[in-house]
Amino acid sequence: DVKVTQSxxxxxxxxxxxxxxxxxxxxxxENMFWYRQDxxxxxxxxxxxxxxxxxxxxxxxxxxxxxxEKKERFSLILESASTNQTSxxxxxxxxxxxxxxxxxxxxxxxxxxx
Amino acid sequence: SQKIEQNSEALNIQEGKTATxxxxxxxYxxAYLQWYRQDxxxxxxxxLLIRENEKEKRKERLKVTFDxxxxxxxxxxxxxxxxxxxxxxxxxxGGSTLGRLYFGRGTQLTVWx
Numbered sequence: 074d075v076k077v078t079q080s081x082x083x084x085x086x087x088x089x090x091x092x093x094x095x096x097x098x099x100x101x102x103e104n105m106f107w108y109r110q111d112x113x114x115x116x117x118x119x120x121x122x123x124x125x126x127x128x129x130x131x132x133x134x135x136x137x138x139x140x141x142e143k144k145e146r147f148s149l150i151l152e153s154a155s156t157n158q159t160s161x162x163x164x165x166x167x168x169x170x171x172x173x174x175x176x177x178x179x180x181x182x183x184x185x186x187x
Numbered sequence: 188s189q190k191i192e193q194n195s196e197a198l199n200i201q202e203g204k205t206a207t208x209x210x211x212x213x214x215y216x217x218a219y220l221q222w223y224r225q226d227x228x229x230x231x232x233x234x235l236l237i238r239e240n241e242k243e244k245r246k247e248r249l250k251v252t253f254d255x256x257x258x259x260x261x262x263x264x265x266x267x268x269x270x271x272x273x274x275x276x277x278x279x280x281g282g283s284t285l286g287r288l289y290f291g292r293g294t295q296l297t298v299w300x
Contacts, residue, residue, distance in 0.1 A: 077230075106287075108290075113292065114292065115276070115290050115291060115292035115293060116231075116276070116290040118287065118288075118289075121287060131287075163230050163231075165230070174219065174221070174236060174280065175221060175233040175236060176221075176223075176231070176233060176278075176288060177233070178230030178231050178232070179230050180228075180229055180230050181228070181229065181230050183228075
C-alpha cells in the first residue's frame with residue numbers, strides 16, 4: 074500500500090516562528106499536494122507540485138512556501154507563523170493522470186499557533 | 188469560479204437502510220469525480236472514481252452515479268452499518284490542471300443501530 078508520512082501528528086508553535094511540515098511518500102508518485110482543513114471550510118489547496126523542483130500555487134498560498142528537492146519529499150514552510158494558520162494540514166500524493174488519479178493522504182498534522 | 192456543494196452537512200440513518208449523499212457543482216466541467224471517506228483526526232481515504240462518460244460505478248455496498256447534465260453525483264451506501272459512520276467528501280478534477288482536485292465540505296454520516 075502507498076504510504077504518505079507526515080513528520081508530526083501534533084505541533085505547537087509560537088507566533089512569528091518559522092515552521093516546517095514534512096511529508097514523504099514511498100510510491101514514486103509525481104504529484105504531491107498540501108491542503109489545510111478547517112471546520113466548515115473543507116479542504117483547501119495551499120500548494121502542489123508535479124515534479125521535483127516544480128511548484129504551483131493553490132487557492133490559499135499566502136503565508137506559505139514549499140520545497141520539493143527530492144521526488145518523495147514535499148515540505149510546507151510557514152515563514153512566520155500566525156494564529157490564523159492554526160489548522161489541520163494534510164499532505165497527499167498521486168500518480169500520473171489520467172490513469173492514476175486518486176489521492177493518498179497522510180494522517181495530518183494538527184498545528185496550533187499560540 | 189467553480190463551486191461544489193454537498194447539500195447535507197449531516198445525515199443520520201438507521202442501520203440496514205440505504206444512505207444517499209449528494210454532490211452538486213456549478214461553473215465546472217469535471218473530467219472525473221471522486222468520493223473519499225474521512226474518519227475523525229485522520230486523512231481522507233479514496234473510495235470511488237467515476238469519469239464524465241460513465242453513468243454509474245459500484246464497489247461492494249457502494250454506488251456512485253454521475254449526471255453531467257444535472258451537474259450532480261449521488262453516493263449510495265446500501266445496507267448501512269454503524270462502521271460506515273464518517274464524513275464523506277466529493278472531489279472534482281479536470282480543466283487545465285489535471286490531477287488537482289477541488290473538494291466539497293463533506294457530509295457527516297451517522298448510522299445508528
